[in-house]
Amino acid sequence: MSEPEKARAATIFDVARLAGVSHQTVSRVLNDLPNVRPVTRERVEKAIAQLRYVPSPAARALVTRRSRTIGLVVTGAAERGPSSTALHFNAAARDARYAVITASMMRTDVSELRAAAELLVRQNVEAIVLIATDRAGVDALEGVELGVPLVTVASEQRGVRHRVTLDQFAGARAAVDYLVELGHREIRHVRGPEGSMDASERARAWFTGLSDRGLVAREPLEGDWSPESGFEIGRVLAEQRDFTAVFVSNDQMAIGVMRAFAVAGLDVPGDVSVIGFDDQPEAEFLSPPLSTVRQDFRGLGRDAMTLVLSVLGDEETPDPPLRPTELIVRGSVAPPRVVDADAPVAPARSRASRA
Known part of the structure; x- marks a missing residue:
């Protein structure tokens, strides 16, 4: 040529x-x-x-022909985190007098995701926001020439220039530190799916939280975020009974774990303590009420719109800092009945620190 x-x-x-x-x-x-x-x-x-x-x-x-329209792609839409973030992003967009065209998909399919993004571009959106739970979702658009700015809501950067996220690591670390401070030495972990960025950050915090205290981090058990998977894992744990606490990567699985413990005759928190993650609306009304980590999905959605406006205005500002999470202590956690005084425990790091 x-x-x-x-x-x-x-x-x-x-x-x-x-x-x-x-x-x-x-x-x-x-x-x-x-x-x-x-x-x-x-x-x-x-x-x-x-x-x-x-x-x-x-x-x-x-x-002179700005559309004042943003494209929004949501993966894992049935999960509370992505759907709540999307709702609050839409509210923030309306406040800024922008319309939002949304493409939601239950599962991350690379070809479908790319097709959805290209369709949004053809509808003259000024930017695209991707709310992704799996690495595959972010990787699908990495390097794709969309012609409009791309902002991701994701726990990992994955090579995309603009991103907002919650501090998954600090939230999970706070939960593990709290259990150790109560005297728990054998803390098992029920993690989310392998491809999930959120699950990986929470599992990383659990592992480093135990390792930093000189405690053994045994192989986590993997669920699929559902109460059903939590119940099946809870049945396995109930047979082992070689732990005093469980940190579960989301509240839905924690509900299943607690039900399995009840069926097996284990008392929560008398025999075993349980902490979840997300602070689902029903968590407070379980019996016992579920201790968990609260995420600010409202703030996260608004962070995404603020970053979109900054990028469209060509303001050379950095991405916003990781939005903090909050440990919510309820009735599902208590000190263990027997504390191993000989177990080595190192001093805790700051709950907001990152490994």
């Missing part, structure tokens, strides 16, 4: 990607409009020159 053909092939989205800005900003530069920082304007002009981009009348007009 000749150089003139390469120049004609370049698009406004190519320029935007090379300059690291939105296509609306490129259009503002092309139209010599204000509200573009000098350093940003220079970066765009260099990209135009490097690509030998020749703007079309349609490209020049893009800035």
